[in-house]
Amino acid sequence: MNLPSFLNIVITSFFQLWSLVGVLIAVGFTLGIIERYAHSYLTKTFGQKKGVLLTAWIGTPIHEIGHLLMCFIWGHRVTKVKLLQLNPTNGVLGYVEHQYNQTSMYQQIGLFFIGLGPIFSGIGSLVLGMYFMLPNMFEKLTHYILYEISLEETTVVGIVAETLSFLFKNFFTIDNLINPMFWLYIILSICISSHIALSRSDIEGASRGLFALFIALLMFNFVAIFLGIDSQHMIAKITAYNLYVLAFSSIALLFSLVTLLFSYLIYRW
Template identity: 40%
Template structure:
C-alpha cells in the first residue's frame, strides 16, 4: 500500500511539473478576461465584445482547430465568429477522435489549451514585425531562462526584473512614435481578450490531462520514470513561463485599458 501511495504521489508531482504552470496561468488569464469584458461592456456597451472578438475569437478557434488536426482529430464543425449566444459562446470547434488512441486522448489536453499558445504565437509574430527591438529583448530573456539550472531567490528576482524591462521596452518612447505600434497594441488587446479557456476548453483539456497522468503512472509502475527525469524540468518550465508571461502581460494591459473605459463611463 505504501508503494502505491508513493507511486501516486510521484506521478502527481510529475504531472504538475509538466502541466501545472499552463493550468495556473490559464486560470489567471480567465479571471483577467472576465473582469476585462465586464469593464469593456460597462464602459463601451454590450457591443464591445464583438469589437475585440472580431480578431480574438477567430485566433482562439483556429488554435483549437490546428491543434485538433495535429493530434489526428476529425473536425466535424467549426464556427470562427458569431454573435454571443445565450451562453456567451462566440465561436466553437467540434471534433471527434478515436478513444482507443492514446495519442489522440493526450491530444485533448493540448487542443484545450491551444488558444493560449496560439494567441501568444500571434502576438510574438506581430512583435517581431512591428516592434523588432522589443522582440529581440524577449528572445534575450528566453535564451537567458533556457540556461538556468536552479530556481532560487536571486534567479526569480532576476526574471522579474527582466520582465519589467520587457514591459518598459513595449511602452518605450520609440514605440509610441511608431504609428504601427498602435495597431499592434489593438490587435494584442483583441487577442488577449479571448485568449483564456472556456468551460468547454477546460473540460476537454481535463480528459487529456487524465490520460497524461495515467501514462506517467504506468511509466512509474514499470520503472521507466528515468526517461522523464532526463528532461530538464527546470529549463522546460522556464521556457514555458517565458511564453506564458507574454499572455499575462497583455492580459494585464487589456484589464487596465478596460478599467480606464469603465472609469470614464462612471
C-alpha cells in the same frame, strides 16, 4: 509490489504531471481571472454585445485556431468549425467540433492540449506579431529569455515578475511610442490577449485529457522501474520548456493587464 511502493509511484506521477503542465494551467487560470474582470467593465460600459465584439473580431478566430491546430496535431477528426459568428443565438462567438477514438490513449491525452489550444495560439500570435512588427523588441526579448534568466536560479513567480519588468522598461520607450507599428501591435495584442482565456467547455475537455495524461505517466513510471530507467531525470529534462512558457506568457499577461486597466478607466470615465 507493496502498497508503499505503489503509493510512491502515484505521488511521483502526480508531481511529474504538475511539473509538466502546471505552468500552463496556472497561466490559463490567471488570464481567465484578468479577462473576466476586463470583460465585465467593457460590458458595463458598452453593453453585452458591443463590449465583447470590440476585441472578438481577431481574438476569437485566433482562440479557435488554437483548438483547430491541436486537433490536427493530436489526430482528432474536425467535423465543424466556426472561427467567428457575430450574431450568436447562444452567446458562443466561435467553436471547433471534433471527434476522436476513445480507445486511443494518444487522442485522449490530446483533449488536454486541444482544450488549452488558445493559450498556444494566443501567445504564439503575440510573439509572431512582435517578430514582424517590432523586430528590435523581439530580439531584445529573446536574448533576455535565452541568456539572462534561469528556471533553476529563479522561482516561477520571479521569472514572470522579471520578464514583466523587462517588458515594461523596454516596450514603452520613446522610439516605440512614435512608431505607428507599435500602436497597431498594441491594438492587435489587446484583442488577442482578451480572448486567450478558456471557456467552461474548454476546461471540461482539458480535464478529461489531464486525467489521461496522468494515467500515461503512471504507466510510464511502472515500466521505468522494471527497466531501471530514471524517469525523474527524463521528466526534469522535458520540464525545462517551462522557462520559455513562463517568459513568453508574460507578454499575454502584460496585455491582459493593459486591457484590464483600459477597460476600468473607460468604465470609470
